Amino acid sequence: MVQEDPKNMNYEPIIGIEIHVELGTLSKMFCGCPADHFGKEPNTQTCPVCLGLPGALPVPNKKAVEWTMLLGLALGCTINKESKFDRKHYFYPDLPKGYQISQYDAPLVRDGVLKLKVKSHLPANTTHQALQAGKLKVEEEKSIRIRRVHLEEDTGKLQHAVIDGKRVSLVDFNRSGVPLVEIVTEPDFRSTEEVDMFAKKLQQIVRYLGISGADMEKGSMRIEPSISLRKSEILNPKSETNSKFKIQNSKLPDYRVEIKNINSFKFARNAITYEIERQTEMLEHGDTPTQQTRGYVEAKGVTVPQREKEEAHDYRYFPEPDIPPMRFAQEQIAKSKEQIGEMPDEKKERFIKEYGLSEYDATILTEDRLSAEYFEDAVKCQKSKARPPARQVKSQEVSSKTIANWIINKKVDRASVTPTQLLDQIIIAAQSVFVSGDELESIVTQVLDGNPKAAREYKNGKEPALMFLVGQAMRLAKGKSTAEDLRKKIIELISK
C-alpha cells in the first residue's frame, strides 16, 4: 500500500466519491409505479411517465424529497431553502426521455461533514513502546466534507445479448424513475480505507434512517470513486508526526479518473487500490494519467477505460419546466431535524455511558438500528416491574451487560425470540447455575427409575435413548436446569 511505505510516499492519493442510493419508497420518483424493481419480469412496472411516452408528465414523490432532506440533516448538511429539479440531457437507450430529471445548481442539500475515526499514519520508526506508552494516537478523527446531496431518477437497465447472430442490447424500464439520491464528497480521502469507512458509515446511516436497504449487491447503493495522485512533499520524513510537517500541496491534480461499475465494498477497495497502483506506475514512468472514466472488471480485478456515453459532457441543464420549484421554511427544516432520531455514533456513546458497555459491545449492538432497539427493549423489559414472568421463571435481576453479551455471543435470532423471551432464557440459564447438585441427582434418579428400559438401551449403545431420558429429565426439572447439565448427570449415573 502506497501510503504505508515511506519510500512510496511521493504520491498521495486524492479521492472523492459519488454515492448513489436508491430510496426505498413504495412508488417511483415521478410516477406511481412500484419502486421495488429487483427481480421483476421486464417492463411490467412501467407507465407513460417512466417509459417516457409522449405527453407524460412527472410529479415528484413527496416522501423521496423528505427522505433526502432527512439524509442531508443526518449528515450534518444544510438544506437549501430554495431548490428545484433540472433536466440533464444525454442520449442512451436506458434513458427514456433523452434527459434525466436531476438537480443542478440548487440541490436539496449542500455542505456537510462526516467524521471518521481513521488509523493514524504512524511514522515507520514508531516503536511498540511509544505506542504502549500512549504517546501516539493510533486513531484520529478525519473530516470528510460533503459537497451536496441531490435527488434524481434512476435509468432503465441494459443487458447484452445475441439474437439471430446479431449483437443487441435489451432494455428493461422497471428501474426507470426509481428515486435515486446522489451524495457527492469533496476529494478529501487519502486512502482506500478511508473510502471504505465512509461508504460503510453512510450505508449504516441510510439504514438507520430506514430510507433504503442500501444493498451494494442489489445495486441499491453504488460507489463511483474519482482518483488522482499528487506528489506530496515531506520536509522531515523522520518526524514522529509527519502529518504536521507535511507541506500540504493544496493544488489538486488536473486530471481525475472516475471508476464505475462497482457493486460491492470489496470491489470498491480492490478497484481503488488497483487504480492507485496503476497511476503510481504511470507517474513513476514519467507519464501523466488522463482524465477518463474506467470500469472495474471484477473477474480480473482491474479497471479498463470505458467508452464515454457522450464525447463532450455537455448536459445542457435547464430548470425542469414541468415541476414547480421547492421552497422550505425554517420551521419545516427544524421539524425534519426532529425526525432524524439518534444516529449510530450518538447511540454508541450513549450505550457506553448509560449501560456501562464496552466500546466493542456498543459498536456491535449499534451496528444496525434493529439490534440496538432489540437490546434496549430487553433492558426495558428487565427494568419494568410490569413484566409478567413466564410460568416457570422467577423474576431476577439481569445486568444490561449480560443482555448485551447474550445478544452478541449467542447470535440471538431476533425474528423468533422476543426481548421478553430472551430475558427468560437468560434468567433460566442464570438460575441453572444455582440448582443444587443434590436436586439434580434426585431428578435424574427419578427419571432412571421410571424408565429402566431406556436406561438399559442407552447402556447397550443406543444413543437415541439418551435423548429420550434428557427430555424426561427436562420435564421434571421444569426449566431449572439445562439440558447439558442433565445429560452429563444421566451419563454419570448410568455409568456408575
Add this chain to the structure above:
Amino acid sequence: MKMEIKALTIQSALAGLRTKQFTAVDVVGACLTNVKKFNEDYQALLAVVDEDVLMAQAKDIDATDYSLPLSGIPIVLKDLFTSDGIRTTAGSKVLEQYVPVFDATVVAKLKAAGAIIIGKANQDAWGHGSSGENSDYTPTKNPYDPSRVPGGSSSGSAAAVALGMCLAATGTDTGSSVRLPAAFCNLVGLKPTYGRVSRYGIIAMASSFDTIGHITKTVYDNALICEITAGKDAYDATTSEIPVPQYTNKLDIKLQGVKIGLPKEYFGLHGMDPRVSDVTRTAIKKLEDLGARIVDVSLPHTSVAMACYYILVPSEVSSNLARFDGVRFGNGRETFGMEAKRRMMIGTYALSSGYYDAYYKTAAQIRTLIKKDFDDVFGAVDVLVAPSSPTLPFAIGQKSNDPVAMYLSDIFMCPVNIAGVPAVNVPCGFVGDLPVGMQIIGPQFGEERIYQIASIYEKETQWYKKTPKI
C-alpha cells in the same frame, strides 16, 4: 331532421338533441359527410375514427337523455392529443405508426362529458409553425380561400370546425397556435392561462409555454368546453387548484365601467396590414360604443419578446423532442422534418456550454421583464385588446422558406405565452372574404372576464354567421 351542420353550434346542437329535433346519429352523420366531401381537398384531418364505431357511440348517446354537458357533440382532436387506440402523429412522420395506449387528461374529460371523438386534426409537425405548412403530411388549406393558409399550428383543428366536420376542435397554444388559426378561419379560439388546463397526455412542444385550448364557432361553445377541460390534474404538477368558474352562466354583463387597454407597441407596428388595422379599429370602436373605456397602455419589452420566445421555446423543444429515439415508439430521429431540426439545433446551441448565459439565461431574465409588463398593465386595465395577426391569411408558400418572417406572424401573440396569461381570439370582421380576428387578453386566470367581453361583442356583431363559401 332539421339541421344545417355548418350553422350548428354546440349550444344549438344540445338544444336540438334535448328537444328531439334530431339525434346524435344525425349530427355525427352530417359531420362524416363533410369529412368525406372536403377532407381530400382541405387536408383537415389525419385520422378519422371508423364510421361503425362512431355510429355505435352516437346510438349509445341517443339512448340517453342527453344530460351530459357534451352529449353527442362531435369533436376533433389536434394530433398532439394522445388518444387511446387512435393514431397520434403530432403531424410528424416520426410518429406515423404511433397508436397510444392511454388518453390525455383532456381527452378523457371530453369523453366523460359525452363528446364523440371524430378524428385527429392535421397540424404543423410538433406544433412548430404558424401556417400549417410544416405538417409532415400535406398542408391544410383555408376554408375561406384554399390558396391561403388556415393559420397554425392547429391548422386542421380550425379548418375542421369551419368545414363542419365537427362542432369543436381542441388545439394547443404555445405561441399563437390556437388563436392564429381561429383568427384566419373566423372562429373563437382560447389560449387559457398557463396551468388552467392539464397538459398531461398532450405531446409537449415547450413545456413552460404550452397551453391547452380549443376552437369553436361561438364564445358560449368555447366557454362550455373550457368549463369541462379546465382544473387541477394530479398528473400535471403545473395545474392550479383555483376553482373553475361556470363561465357559461356568467357571460351576460354590461361593458359599462370595463377598462380596455390598447398596447401602443401593437398598434404602431411596422409591416402591419392597414386593412387589418382598420377592421380592428372598427371593432374597438364597437367596444367603446358598448360602454367600455378605451385607454392606451404600454408593454415596453414587446420589441424583444419574439427574440426571447425564439430562444426559450427552441431550448425546451430540443429537450422535449429528445425522447423520440425510435426505441419505445415511433421512427428514428432521421425522420424529423426541417423545422423540428432547426428548432432543436437552435435550442441545443442556446443551452450548450459557453452559450447558456448569453442565450437561455438572458432570455429567461427578459421573460421576467415581459411578465412584469403584463402584471403592471393589468393593475391599470381589465383586459387588453389587440389585433390577432399583423396580416390577413397569407398565401401558401409565401413565407415557408423564411423562418424569421414566419416567426413574425405571431408577434401579437407570443408575448401572451411568455407571460402565461389567457387570451381569446374573436372574429371581428372581414377584408373581402378573408376573416380578421381580434385578441382579448386578460390577467392570470381572467378567462371569465375575457369571455364576457368577447360574448358581448359577438352578440352585437355575429361575424361567426359568415361561413365559408364551400
Add this chain to the structure above:
Amino acid sequence: MSDTLTSSDLAHIAKLVNLSIDADQYDLFSSQLTAILDFVSRLQEVPTKNIAPTAQVTGLTNVYRDDVVDQPRILTQKDALANAHETHNGFFVVPAVFE
C-alpha cells in the same frame, strides 16, 4: 452580438442533440440558423443585471404526489411494448451498446 455558425459548430450541435444533418443541408442550415441567431441577438441590448430568470409562470411551489402505487396507470408488458420497433422476451431491443 451575433454568432455565425460554422460547419463544425453545426456538426457539434447536431451530435449533442443526436441528429444527422445531410451534407447538402449544411449551407441551408447554416444560413437559416445564423439568421435566427442574428434575430435573437437583439436580446443582448436589454440590461438584465440583477434580474432573476423566470423558468415558470405559475407561481406554484412544492407540488408533490403522495408515495402511493398508482395501480390503474401501470401498463401491462404488452401495452408497454406495443409501439416498439423490436422486442424480445419482454425487452425492448436496441443495437448493441458498449458497456
